[in-house]
Amino acid sequence: MMSDLNEKFAQIGVENAPGQEARRKEEKLDIRGEPLPGIPVDFSHGDVDAHEPTPGAFEAFRKGFERGAPQAYTEYRGGRHTREDVAAKLADFAATAIDPDSELIITPGTQGALFLAMGALVGQGDKVAVVEPDYFANRKLTLFFGGEIVPVRMNFPETDMGAGLDLAGLEAAFKSGVKLFLFSNPNNPTGAIYSESEIRTIASLARHHDVALIVDELYARQIFDNRPYTHLCAQQEKPDTLITILGPSKTESLSGFRLGAAFGSPHIIDRMERLQAIVSLRAGGYSQPVLDTWFNEPHGWMEKRTAAHQAIRDDLLRILRSTDGVKVRTTEGGSYLFIQLPPMDVSMQDFVKITRRLTGVAVTPGTEFGPGFTDWFRINFSQDHKAATEAMERVLTVFERYRSA
Amino acid sequence: MMSDLNEKFAQIGVENAPGQEARRKEEKLDIRGEPLPGIPVDFSHGDVDAHEPTPGAFEAFRKGFERGAPQAYTEYRGGRHTREDVAAKLADFAATAIDPDSELIITPGTQGALFLAMGALVGQGDKVAVVEPDYFANRKLTLFFGGEIVPVRMNFPETDMGAGLDLAGLEAAFKSGVKLFLFSNPNNPTGAIYSESEIRTIASLARHHDVALIVDELYARQIFDNRPYTHLCAQQEKPDTLITILGPSKTESLSGFRLGAAFGSPHIIDRMERLQAIVSLRAGGYSQPVLDTWFNEPHGWMEKRTAAHQAIRDDLLRILRSTDGVKVRTTEGGSYLFIQLPPMDVSMQDFVKITRRLTGVAVTPGTEFGPGFTDWFRINFSQDHKAATEAMERVLTVFERYRSA
Incomplete structure (x- = not known):
């Protein structure tokens, strides 16, 4: 068997x-x-x-616990109040529009968001373009859902003009029938940031070749030397299917609360909620109000x-x-x-x-x-x-x- | 696509x-x-x-938070101390032996445990025997992992001698090539408890036909009228592959902390940990010590x-x-x-x-x-x-x- x-x-x-x-x-x-x-x-x-952890995180959890039943059993995609608050803050951060009702899901960590997004987008035999190097779970998730990895090289040591992604290689991969491209920005493990030009090219290629995108922006709040950072979701030209992932586990040190968020295409968010319903129901109910402290840190x-x-x-x-x-x-x-x-x-x-x-x-x-x-x-x-x-x-x-x- | x-x-x-x-x-x-x-x-x-919720649950969470880094990043299968404590308590409850190192995993709720167990055991085209009626996620999980549902009827209204599972039908299903049988005991939605005879027959048939078992004992602590309850894992004759699932979300009202546990065959627990590593990493680190209160309620x-x-x-x-x-x-x-x-x-x-x-x-x-x-x-x-x-x-x-x- x-x-x-x-x-x-x-x-x-x-x-x-x-x-x-x-x-x-x-x-x-x-x-x-x-x-x-x-x-x-x-x-x-x-x-x-x-x-x-962010000041006030524990107190926010306490308030969630004291709120009791409505907080213990939120909707699978997260409590309405939390979604409205997080959608507004992420929309402001990423310079895009996010409908809290249809375009956002709260997850157990960004790992949870990544798993749900991959599960919603990768079927048996689907080709998935994965950057080398990139976060190790990207390859594991592709394989788990029966996808085929199409590696795309990032020439990170030889450039300080963006991440050095092999854009010709990416286009060739897209032409070869890739269904999904996922990448982290800033890149894990190199800490490289994609340039505005790279982001625009990725978005445009994905739109042109009808490739879905998952952009993992887990570390997008911790940018050094005042470098510019470009959100793909904020671009004019972008693919129809796009999920952006963020969470407070890293810079904000809130990993112990297991909270993350994904926003983007409503039909994929809908699938992610269906999947979350059989994976772990929801992000911990009492933890969800900890997101009140996110993008709301002391001056x-x-x-x-x-x-x-x-x-x-x-x-x-x-x-x-x-x-x-x-x-x-x-x-x-x-x-x-x-x-x-x-x-x-x-x-x-x-x-x-x-x-x-x-x-x-x-x-x-x-x-x-x-x-x-x-x-x-x-x-x-x-x-x-x-x-x-x-x-x-x-x-x-x-x-x-x-x-x- | x-x-x-x-x-x-x-x-x-x-x-x-x-x-x-x-x-x-x-x-x-x-x-x-x-x-x-x-x-x-x-x-x-x-x-x-x-x-x-169980008295002391929130204080246990606070202690976890105050413990800081080691509690935020436990092993994927759960912190060692928690596993040792939970393994001892569950072994006592279910009258079986549980090695905390190899035979137990802490999960985000029992839903998390069920998802991981199903993911570890159901491949494309595998036949899975599912009781009708039983917990709705059982069927959804089978379908999500590409399995084929083989329904087995429970004649619950006509008996008060056990759950009334159609054991002849179960045997026929096993003979037809079923790889896995999962069921809840007490049954969700009927609240029926399987008799000792039924449990022994299920265990024996599974062993004889080399069928894996997942037993969902989520409600096993809330038994009415002092009825006897039989743990399948405590039987002498049982299949090589057996996972039992329990958690404090129901009777103990701890659902908002998202905690569950699964114990059983080490090779399946190992797979479940690998899967958890890409699903959500671990049960919320600070939540895990809440399990200290489990099976440890006030007199x-x-x-x-x-x-x-x-x-x-x-x-x-x-x-x-x-x-x-x-x-x-x-x-x-x-x-x-x-x-x-x-x-x-x-x-x-x-x-x-x-x-x-x-x-x-x-x-x-x-x-x-x-x-x-x-x-x-x-x-x-x-x-x-x-x-x-x-x-x-x-x-x-x-x-x-x-x-x-």
Whole structure:
């Protein structure tokens, strides 16, 4: 019975996923030298103790709990009041119009939104264009729903004019019968932001070739160096089927409440609600009012948070770039750095395990973001500033023990 | 592109689902007589204001929030401490052994557990045996994952010796190549409890024919009249692949926290975790400690709650049975009554809409639980006692206006 399911589930492994460190078994590794003591840092996800949840989040949850029955059992797509509030705020942020009744759904995290959007759009055998590198769940979701991945390369290290997406490759993919293109902007794992020109070209190509789009803007509020950011949904020319995803789990450190949002084409939002009804019913009822605090932070709070992350980024870039042969692109938005190491005597998979054992530091191997990234790893630098820089020093010290002669 | 997806999503409509009343559009109906004023009652789900969440639940959430980072980012299958605690309590309740490391997953509600279990077990074209009547999501999940429904009839009105499952029909279904059988016990919508003999036969047949089982025990803690309840997982002879689902959303009124649990075969729990990683990552991190209160209620609290529901049930049964021709089986466990009305001049679909308009009372049409139940409706009687009985009087008053001559 299980043969096709065995294959399907083999494709969606979680061994290297954030938060899963505790489940890994010990293995034989080529350990060189002594452990390097220091504060353990889990670079696989952000540290909400170092960068605390939005002020007022817990109180908003309390109010939801005290509201009782109407809040416990909202409509599947989220309570009306929450949808009206969130639609107005996201419409303002993304410079578009959002009908709270038909064009928005509240979900358990942005992961929930992404799952529902993919489930609503990907059928057996459908071709899905996926950026390499991009968020690891994009490929897993495509495979889970029976889709076929059509990779499109992003030449991120060679440009600072946008993300460097291979637009000719994208057009060729669209011409080959791709039904859906999904991508994160800012890009996960590189932190690259798509230029206005790239966004307009993507939107225009999608419209021309009747390709549906999912734009994951999870990190769109945390933009560094006052760079411009272009929302695809705000463009004049765009495809008929477009879903934009956002949520307060990252910059706002509200992941523990499991809240996200998706807005866009009503017929897809409708499907997403039908799917949510059998997946998990709704985003946690009492959590939903926490979205009142979203885009409603105290004056200056977001600027301060972004500046704190920019400062951590800068220190990490300085450390990384002082190491011979290490390549890294400056993060333009979000909390990720995607780092390429020079040749080593061990595989990146082993290096990640060795580093964790010797330094107490966890990083995510690059192959999670595309099969070709065998000498890359990703870090989430939303960490305690000092602990993060010290941790990176330790990682690079360990690297030198394995650098190929 | 969307033709097969159109069909798929047409099969999983939410128009008649609990909590969705607010989204329904007004229609032309055969309205007879004046509205009957009274306290509005939404019988489509329980009222957590009338039967409040377990004492200490909110404080447990607060502790989770204050614990910060480790609680926000637990392992996908749930935090270790929570799993150890829940595994011990469920093992005790269900008289079985549960390894917290490999045999348990914490999910966003029991709906989340059911979705993950079905996703882990149902592939394209797999035959799935589904009881009629049973929880409406069972059929929708089968169809969403590409399975084929093989209905098995439950002759609930004609017996008080168990649920009255057609065991010969079940065996025939298993022989015809069914891969999975899922059922709720107590049954939703009838409140019937499977006898020990029925449970043993199901377990034995599943083992003999190598059929996987999902047993939804969501209401297993709310048993009336001190009836015996038999856990399938506690049987000596049972299939290799068995998942049992439980959660605190119903009797404990904790639905607003979105918590559930599934335990059983490690290879299926492993798949469920992989799937959860792309569905919604994990049950809300801060919510997970609310499970500390589960199976840990104050002395006498569960007995009192069960007695309160038994008293509401008894009053409703008295009212229903005093109406000529109405048929209803005594609920043995859970908060549902499944009610058959004599012939009417309007369809049940219309009657449900008419009733809501004339009385402010929402009920769920029987066809949600199986295509043949065209003259049935379901209520969840976890409501304010007085409001519930008054609401039922109004529903039956409206019924008399439509009773066929």
